[in-house]
Each structure stands twice: as structure tokens, then as C-alpha cells.
Amino acid sequence: MNSYFRAKVLSNTPLNANTFLLILQPVEQVREPVPGQFYMIETGSSYDPLLKRPFSYLRRTPEGIQFLYSIRGKGTRLMRDFQPGKNVQAIGPLGNGYPKAGTRNTPVLIAGGTGVASIFSLAAQLPSKAYILYGARCNEDLILLNEVKELEHRDIVCIDCTDDGSCGMKGTVIDALNELIATDFSRIPSPLLYACGPRPMLESLSQIAREKELKGYVSLEEHMACGFGACLGCTVSTVKGNKRVCKEGPVFPIREIVW
Ligand SMILES: Cc1cc2nc3c(=O)[nH]c(=O)nc-3n(C[C@H](O)[C@H](O)[C@H](O)COP(=O)(O)OP(=O)(O)OC[C@H]3O[C@@H](n4cnc5c(N)ncnc54)[C@H](O)[C@@H]3O)c2cc1C
Ligand code: FES
Structure with a gap:
């Protein structure tokens, strides 16, 4: 096809x-x-x-x-x-989608801004217990909050946050993740991170993943020209050499990207 x-x-x-x-x-x-x-x-x-x-x-x-x-x-x-x-x-x-979590993993999904589109498509298919951290600048920008909250019926814990504190926790999704790590993380079996959002958010996240030895995946939103691997316009550096976000990504193991 x-x-x-x-x-x-x-x-x-x-x-x-x-x-x-x-x-x-x-x-x-x-x-x-x-x-x-x-x-x-x-x-x-x-x-x-x-x-x-x-x-x-x-x-x-x-x-x-x-x-x-x-x-x-x-x-x-x-x-x-x-x-x-x-x-x-x-x-x-x-591109390649998010690899499936193992049966013993607890997916921890992290969405910043319009990165929620990619993360929501994953959250909607999760079969079991998971966490979703959803952040934006302000209340009005948490556009999918109702849909994300509805997932709570399916044992998905939703933590929402805004930079200005107009909804949910005041702070970024990185602050929310640090809070979760400081409080509940030891009780979460084999957490596996999945994230999509602005580049600085993903970079901070990958730093945390390295420090805490967490595994997971990030979906990158690079500029693209062709979208199917022909122009090399979307190349990023990884620990395994240069890779095309459109072809080998947009989802990459979190500790593989060289920021
Ligand atoms: C795999 C992938 C998935 C995406 N999914 C979504 C999505 O679900 N919803 C959504 O709103 N956007 C998404 N984006 C980003 C979206 O593609 C860009 O916002 C869009 O291409 C901008 O086009 P434009 O012509 O309006 O802006 P342009 O005129 O091309 O650029 C305007 C400004 O935006 C900046 N910009 C453009 N593209 C990007 C980018 N990819 N990352 C960061 N800054 C950029 C430019 O530097 C410039 O400052 C995704 C990008 C990728 C690669
Ligand atoms: S956009 Fe052309 S190779 Fe990725």
C-alpha cells in the first residue's frame, strides 16, 4: 500500500x-x-x-x-x-513508533505542549497501570486535559502541571517527574519513560534518565524536508552515529541522543 x-x-x-x-x-x-x-x-x-x-x-x-x-x-x-x-x-x-513496554514495566508517559498528541496516541493503547505527566505553559494550553483525565478510569495516574500554576502543579513536567522520583518512584515497578515535547524538556529528561539510570524513549520533533530518509535534513547525533529522525526515529532510546 x-x-x-x-x-x-x-x-x-x-x-x-x-x-x-x-x-x-x-x-x-x-x-x-x-x-x-x-x-x-x-x-x-x-x-x-x-x-x-x-x-x-x-x-x-x-x-x-x-x-x-x-x-x-x-x-x-x-x-x-x-x-x-x-x-x-x-x-x-x-517513522518508527514507540516500542512496547515489557509486561513487568510501568510506563511513565511525559508530554509537553503539543507533544501530547504523540503521547496520547500511546496512552490510549496502554493495557495496564501507567503514569502520565502532562504539562503546558498555562491552563488554556492543556488542551487535552479532559481526555487525559478520562484515562484515569483505566488505572492511569494523570499528573498535570503548568508553568504559571493556573492548573495542576506549578512547574514543568520535569519538576513533576523529579517530584514523582522523590516520593513514589521506589514503589513503581520497572518504570519505563516515554516522552514527547520541546527539545529542552527532552534534554533535561535525558539527563535525569542518565543520572537515575532510567530507561525509556523520546520522540524528537526536528525540522523535516522530505520525511522519508532522502534529504538527511533531519539528522541528529546519537551515541551510535548520525541518525535520521524521519527514518530511524522519531522515537529513540532516551540515553542514545547526543544533545
Ligand atoms: C515527527 C514530528 C511530529 C510533530 N508533531 C507535531 C504535532 O503533533 N503537533 C504540532 O503542532 N507540531 C508537531 N510537529 C512540529 C511541526 O512539524 C512544526 O511546528 C511545523 O512543521 C511548523 O511549520 P510552519 O511552516 O508553520 O513553521 P515554519 O515556518 O517552518 O517555522 C516557524 C518557526 O517554528 C520553528 N519550527 C518549525 N518546525 C519546528 C520543529 N519541528 N521543531 C521546533 N521548531 C520548529 C522554526 O524554527 C521557526 O522558528 C512535529 C514535528 C515532527 C518532526
Ligand atoms: S526529512 Fe529528509 S531525511 Fe529526514
Whole structure:
């Protein structure tokens, strides 16, 4: 089955001043994604911007593929104007998803900002006890808080935090993780970290993972041009040499990245 596909915009709904929920309905057969994979989405039909933009999928439902995106620059500003019925070209699912946790592991999921899209796709599939630490700058930016809290019915402990203290714990997800480590961590069997968010957050997390000898995975959001391994534009340094985020990632073992 081809990774290139055409889709129709089913809806494009603002969730706060800067973040939208986009639902694309493929008009041809597509491969099913696994949590952590992403799609390249065409943002404009002219040459500017020429390149598709990468987005993690949030949910796959019978009606379509859901994405959560924040306005950053030209491409995402064009996406903001997508109207229902618009035809869009996309490529995906791309990259490697999150490796499954072992039966004895307790997944500890950490989401910063729109990194919650990637982490939520994983959380929604977890079979057993897990923790999810979800942080953003302020209350309005915790856009998926209700959906994340609903997971508590399935024995998933949700710890939310905001930089300004307007919701949940005051501080970053790194502060929340340090707090969890200081209090409950010794009672959590074989914690396994899964994280997606801004680069400084992932870098701090990987430092903690090294210091505390924790295992886990990070999903990186590098700039991408092609999305399928051809241009080398998304290369990062790892302890095993240079790797392409779009092809060998976006998910990497947490202690492998050289920041
Ligand atoms: C695998 C992957 C999954 C992603 N998933 C999501 C998602 O689910 N939701 C979401 O909102 N965004 C996600 N992103 C980031 C998203 O691709 C960028 O925000 C988008 O490409 C910006 O396009 P633009 O044309 O609007 O901005 P541009 O005009 O290209 O850039 C505007 C500004 O944003 C910065 N920027 C652009 N891309 C990135 C990036 N990847 N990382 C950090 N800074 C960047 C630029 O340096 C510039 O300052 C993901 C990225 C990757 C690689
Ligand atoms: S974006 Fe081209 S190789 Fe990764």
C-alpha cells in the first residue's frame, strides 16, 4: 500500500487561540499507524511553502486521522484556513513508533505542549497501570486535559502541571517527574519513560534518565524536508552515529541522543 494518499478535510476546529484539531479523511486505502508515527501534510497548493510539514497522529478513528497542531509559521498558518471538504495530499504513517513496554514495566508517559498528541496516541493503547505527566505553559494550553483525565478510569495516574500554576502543579513536567522520583518512584515497578515535547524538556529528561539510570524513549520533533530518509535534513547525533529522525526515529532510546 502506498504511503502517499489524498484526503479530505473533515473538520479543522480551534481548541484554543493557537491550537487546532484537524481531522483528515483519506479518500483511498491507507496503512494503519502505530503510536509515535507521524504524517507529512501538505499545507499549501503553491510552491511556498513547497514542503509538507510533519505531524504526529493523535487518534485514528473510522471517520479519519486526527491531528493536533499549533500555529508556528507559514505552513501552519495556511492549515488554520483549511475548510471542510478541502483536498489535501499527505504521506504516512512514517517513522518508527514507540516500542512496547515489557509486561513487568510501568510506563511513565511525559508530554509537553503539543507533544501530547504523540503521547496520547500511546496512552490510549496502554493495557495496564501507567503514569502520565502532562504539562503546558498555562491552563488554556492543556488542551487535552479532559481526555487525559478520562484515562484515569483505566488505572492511569494523570499528573498535570503548568508553568504559571493556573492548573495542576506549578512547574514543568520535569519538576513533576523529579517530584514523582522523590516520593513514589521506589514503589513503581520497572518504570519505563516515554516522552514527547520541546527539545529542552527532552534534554533535561535525558539527563535525569542518565543520572537515575532510567530507561525509556523520546520522540524528537526536528525540522523535516522530505520525511522519508532522502534529504538527511533531519539528522541528529546519537551515541551510535548520525541518525535520521524521519527514518530511524522519531522515537529513540532516551540515553542514545547526543544533545
Ligand atoms: C515527527 C514530528 C511530529 C510533530 N508533531 C507535531 C504535532 O503533533 N503537533 C504540532 O503542532 N507540531 C508537531 N510537529 C512540529 C511541526 O512539524 C512544526 O511546528 C511545523 O512543521 C511548523 O511549520 P510552519 O511552516 O508553520 O513553521 P515554519 O515556518 O517552518 O517555522 C516557524 C518557526 O517554528 C520553528 N519550527 C518549525 N518546525 C519546528 C520543529 N519541528 N521543531 C521546533 N521548531 C520548529 C522554526 O524554527 C521557526 O522558528 C512535529 C514535528 C515532527 C518532526
Ligand atoms: S526529512 Fe529528509 S531525511 Fe529526514
